[in-house]
Amino acid sequence: MRLNYPSEVKVIQVPCTGRVDIIHLLNAVEKGADGVYVAGCLEGECHYLTGNIKTRKKVEYVKKILGEIGIEPERVEMYNLSSAQGARFAEIAREMTAKIRELGPSPVRMNDPVSEKKAA
Amino acid sequence: MIVADRKSLEEIQEMIKPHRKLLIVGCKGCVTVCNVGGSKEVEILASALTIARKKENNEIEIDTTTIERQCDNEYVSQLKETVGNYDAVLSMACGVGPQFLSEYYREQKFYPAVNTTFFGGAVSHGIWEERCAGCGTCIIHDFDGICPIARCAKSLLHGPCGGSSNGLCEISKETICIWDAIVAKKIEQGRLEDLLKVRPAKDWRTARDGGPRRSIREELTR
Numbered sequence: 001m002r003l004n005y006p007s008e009v010k011v012i013q014v015p016c017t018g019r020v021d022i023i024h025l026l027n028a029v030e031k032g033a034d035g036v037y038v039a040g041c042l043e044g045e046c047h048y049l050t051g052n053i054k055t056r057k058k059v060e061y062v063k064k065i066l067g068e069i070g071i072e073p074e075r076v077e078m079y080n081l082s083s084a085q086g087a088r089f090a091e092i093a094r095e096m097t098a099k100i101r102e103l104g105p106s107p108v109r110m111n112d113p114v115s116e117k118k119a120a
Numbered sequence: 121m122i123v124a125d126r127k128s129l130e131e132i133q134e135m136i137k138p139h140r141k142l143l144i145v146g147c148k149g150c151v152t153v154c155n156v157g158g159s160k161e162v163e164i165l166a167s168a169l170t171i172a173r174k175k176e177n178n179e180i181e182i183d184t185t186t187i188e189r190q191c192d193n194e195y196v197s198q199l200k201e202t203v204g205n206y207d208a209v210l211s212m213a214c215g216v217g218p219q220f221l222s223e224y225y226r227e228q229k230f231y232p233a234v235n236t237t238f239f240g241g242a243v244s245h246g247i248w249e250e251r252c253a254g255c256g257t258c259i260i261h262d263f264d265g266i267c268p269i270a271r272c273a274k275s276l277l278h279g280p281c282g283g284s285s286n287g288l289c290e291i292s293k294e295t296i297c298i299w300d301a302i303v304a305k306k307i308e309q310g311r312l313e314d315l316l317k318v319r320p321a322k323d324w325r326t327a328r329d330g331g332p333r334r335s336i337r338e339e340l341t342r
């Protein structure tokens with residue numbers, strides 16, 4: 001199956017979404033990413049039982065932090081899908097990209113000429 | 121352990137407003153265990169503050185470190201090479217940490233990043249509760265291991281009061297009446313008559329009421 005998804009999306013693979021920590025998401029925003037999302041397995045289908053559920057809570061926490069410092073919390077999201085749902089993966093990528101495009105560039109990047117170049 | 125909560129990012133941002141080069145110091149003691157000021161939380165705070173300042177186009181340089189314990193000069197002294205390189209230092213330890221740091225490094229400015237709340241433990245993942253108020257004269261054996269000083273809103277020695285209803289304390293629907301729990305445990309253990317004993321008024325001089333406290337162990341002093 002060959003599916004197109006927006007080229008702006010950079011995939012970082014992890015063994016389980018449970019490996020994704022609060023600091024990883026924050027670092028992405030800090031370094032100028034306009035948005036970050038975690039694509040985890042469907043709830044109840046985590047190979048490590050609760051990795052995806054724990055990470056959803058971490059994502060919520062990151063949203064809270066961003067809200068507190070005046071950055072749109074919607075720049076960080078969590079999605080759940082199974083590895084068999086290639087079409088859904090592409091759809092989520094499009095959905096997230098469209099949402100971020102609507103929000104515009106991250107205010108972090110706007111003031112940072114270095115990351116502006118890197119993230120562009 | 122000592123339990124604390126991180127101050128709001130708004131309050132912290134306000135504190136550090138005038139500074140451009142900051143050190144955040146975590147502590148590997150209690151605040152690591154209650155997930156508020158260990159190396160993980162130090163990195164999160166550093167990143168959040170960096171993002172906030174980048175957004176305001178008023179960049180800040182933040183370094184981080186986490187020492188064994190901030191309530192011990194042996195470890196506090198390990199910062200001596202670096203502490204002077206910053207405009208200010210944000211401590212993520214309990215209130216003892218920034219005080220020990222301020223006493224040791226008189227020239228530097230230290231801020232507390234957390235609000236120290238109580239002595240307690242985790243009753244389940246992510247939930248901590250108060251258990252001890254450090255009254256200086258422990259009496260929990262008389263109450264089958266339940267502390268009425270820390271856990272009763274009125275620190276009653278002969279309870280419950282009239283505010284106890286359906287196992288809850290009158291102060292809030294979220295607070296159990298600990299005297300209800302003490303009585304229930306006494307009944308369960310067949311020792312209800314223990315509570316008939318009239319206790320003399322508690323001597324609060326061993327608690328905070330007696331002023332700042334000090335503990336001297338001659339065999340350890342040098």
Ligand code: SF4
Pocket residue numbers: 251252253254255256257258259260267268269270
């Ligand atoms: S009786 Fe005093 S020392 Fe003992 S647990 Fe209660 S407050 Fe702490």
Ligand code: SF4
Pocket residue numbers: 271272273274275276279280281282283284285288289290291296297298299300
């Ligand atoms: S209701 Fe119970 S816990 Fe609350 S003040 Fe009265 S005796 Fe203490």
